[in-house]
Amino acid sequence: MCDARIRKVKCDEGKPECDRCTQTGRKCDGYLPEVLWPRVKRPFSSAHDASERRALQFFFEATGPFLSGPMDSYFWTHLAMQFSDFQPAVRHSLISISSLYEQVRYDSQSEPLLKDNKFALLHYNTAIRELRAVDSEPLVLLVCILFICIEFLQGNRQAAFQHCKHGILILKTVETAYPWAREYLAPMFRRLNMVPLFFGVDLGTFPRVTELDDPFPNHFTSIAHAQFYLDDIMNRTIHLARYSDMRAVEGRSPERDPVPPEYLAEQRSLKWALDGWDLRFQELISKSPPSPDLAKTYYHLVLRYLVAQVWVSTAFQNNETIYDEHIEKFRFAIDESARVDVGVGMSLASSRDQPKFSFEIGFLPLLYFIVMKCRCLATRIRALALMRSLGIARENFWESSSLWLAGRRIIELEHGITLAENGEPCDSAVDWTALPPDRLRIRTISTDPKTRIRTYENGDVVPGILADFFMRNPDGKIYVHSEFLPKVAGSRPIADSGRLPIMPTNIKPHGE
Template identity: 40%
Template sequence: MPPRKGSPKVKTGCRTCKARKVKCDETKPKCMRCTSSGRQCAGYEPTLEHGLSWYRPQQLTAHDQREGRAFQFFSHMVGPVLSGPMDTYFWTHLVVQFSHFEPAVRHAVLAISSLYEDFHDGARVTRQKPGNDFALSHYSAAIQRIKSAQDEQLVLLVCILFICIEYLQGDVEAAVRHCKHGIIILNRVGCSSWAHDYLMPIFRRLSFASFFLGIKPSADAAVPGLLGFEVPIPDKIESLGEAQSAIDDLMIHAIRFVSGEPTAFERQDLETRLGQFHEKLTEFDDSLPESESAAKVAICSMLMRFEMAKIQIDTIGGKTETRFDKHIKGFRSTIELARRASHLRKAYPDDRPHASFTFESGFLSPMSFVSNKCRDLKLRLEALDYMVELSAPKEGFTDVGTLYRIGRRSIEVEHGISLNDGTIEKDPVALAKFSFPPEENRMFAAPIDHELFPFVLLGKPATTGPKKQT
């Protein structure tokens, strides 16, 4: 992977500059970098800060050759890809660093490395293959170690590792329990500056993962909110970290919007903020050269989430599937972003290893959303293609195989076509005549069982004759 660009990581500076991941001039009481640009400086952390230190004298080592190999595999093959299109620093630096002196982190890393290797070797991604005693024993050891931990910042870090382990094992319910526990801790005790910068954003994204599949959060399944962590949209986006913080905050507000009974003012306010974000992120994107392909691919992913949020907000409360038809422009923009990400990856290949699993969501959920909710047949088929090309086989609790089959079956049922041979005439006129099926032919839900297969598509009672097959 190319070396990290920009200023080196700093451990000092005002809260605002650290949240933006930019160098602070550290002028007291308010830094000049903030005040000169019209931002509100949030001040500085206390000099003596409680929480995990960056240096520990105890150095843990591998107990045997297998552990040593697992550590090496994590460092070279697993850590660099777990973040998906986002910044890799948490997995490649923080987690590796803490694994050297915190036994709970060490055991969890060994479990993740071993479980990931099962997928890397071609095991089925929807169900972990049995018999991985090495991974299970280290997971159990990590649980025992963290039970006696007094530092809640360490508990938060290990909680993320446990969520990763449960994703790899296919136990979504256990992963959600760990996520809720971590967010409760964040809301209760807050976090130190490094935890605020690197742990809190991960929990925020975990809390709205299902939103990008077009699923409205239910009251009994909702993850507790992250209170007091709102990040205002900056006057100018100057880094990927700043852009990610802004889109994460907007997604939290979007979920609150679709989960409640919003007023017209709340809708207008959220739509205005989304528009401001899009304008500022586009300006930042335009300032980057094409060779900054990793950053531009990450921006494509963020802009997809922007398009999806707009559609979700505008269609909330509707009862018919045809309400999505007026958002063809948004669906088309999402596919254009996928096309651009594909071009960037081919023109400027990333030297990171190919990902078999990513902890963070990437392109899978946006492409699944388009394949299920867009009824323009050409765009739906493109979404299926990009789902396979751009996504890791498994992203978080979702996997390509399952979501591809759901999208493909939705297309076949709704449009009355067969994709069994894997091909269909790509002539726009031919595709257009099958687009936008009537409401009674459309699917309105796709529940997935715990093992993610088989899936069931729920449709409205058919009132038309036999569907065409091509």
């Protein structure tokens, strides 16, 4: 593979060096050895028996295409499947994923456990055993992604984060030496690198994926090319936002406790990077509008870019009213997200074919951020509705129904209203123009993923989740308002006085 292809620029096949590289002043590394994968003569020929063949068939037809969410599915539908034909560790991992996903397909509200699925457990243990004999670091990295997926499916955060940490450390030595790993695996780890930071992992305890040292190309050549660079920008942005949130919850103001200059420099650099990315992205779209099959990917990129802009612009500002300066941006983000054709998804709402889980982060947490931070009532209610129509039941560790409950309660607390089960105000006499004062605004929220049970005064036994709302009192200090949010229609939230306040280091920066 020529270096031009690594940069997602069409190689002109010039020998011994590609003219595309030499004409732009780059050193062409020549034609690096390709990874040669044996061609699959018979589908699933590596399967040992009918149960393995069935699991691989199910993965190929009903699992792999959905794991990528709005991202390109090539890794799951092609790369992993090709490797499974001649690498046992990959094959056994895919069989385990397939079996666990099939459980989720029939019950998206539960997290399947290996101890309850002997077939999946057997193949996961076999994959671990086979991996010990693998001496190829890129292959270990690929299997690491599959192991992370298995832990995502089970809702096992600590194991998933440990695999992620291990993979990032391997990536640092693999990325530059193996072009195919840089092209297909590195972007996935850049996106994975963000996940632990959403769930309370301390910045200082988790390694960072090496940032791209490539300067922006003059032009983006495809949606995938644009995504490659936005992945890097988003990863940097989440680290900045996480640090900013920690400062805010700890009550550290820029006036009393100046922001370290390296973080302010990173903020300026990210603003420049986002502007440069958008300039090239708009040029790409004006010349090559996305095809219908790429529409969801396109609108997801637009949403990621707009949310990143808000994150970077509002960093190190302790006043929640700073988000009011971005209301028009929030409106535009929701307008663009609403353009996604959800006709197919809505028609499959009661079908087993509806995706129940995705490995990648989709629309759900991005829309949830807008519900949290946009105080325009009409816009945040639209965002709440889109969480249901665009979100998948589970997007790695984000669970759709719990996020929706938390988002609805945030709106109710800040605006002093009650929302019905469809997310619309119960009272017709609502002031749609009023913005809640800063003292009523929720800084962040932390939810417990476990389903809890509460007995109401009328004797009803109700399942639900526990949520901590971090708010600021008149003295400017942060306090925690805890509630039980019921999952049963018609039941109302109740105060939960039995919860202990969560320490700042365990706070999820933008909710769960």
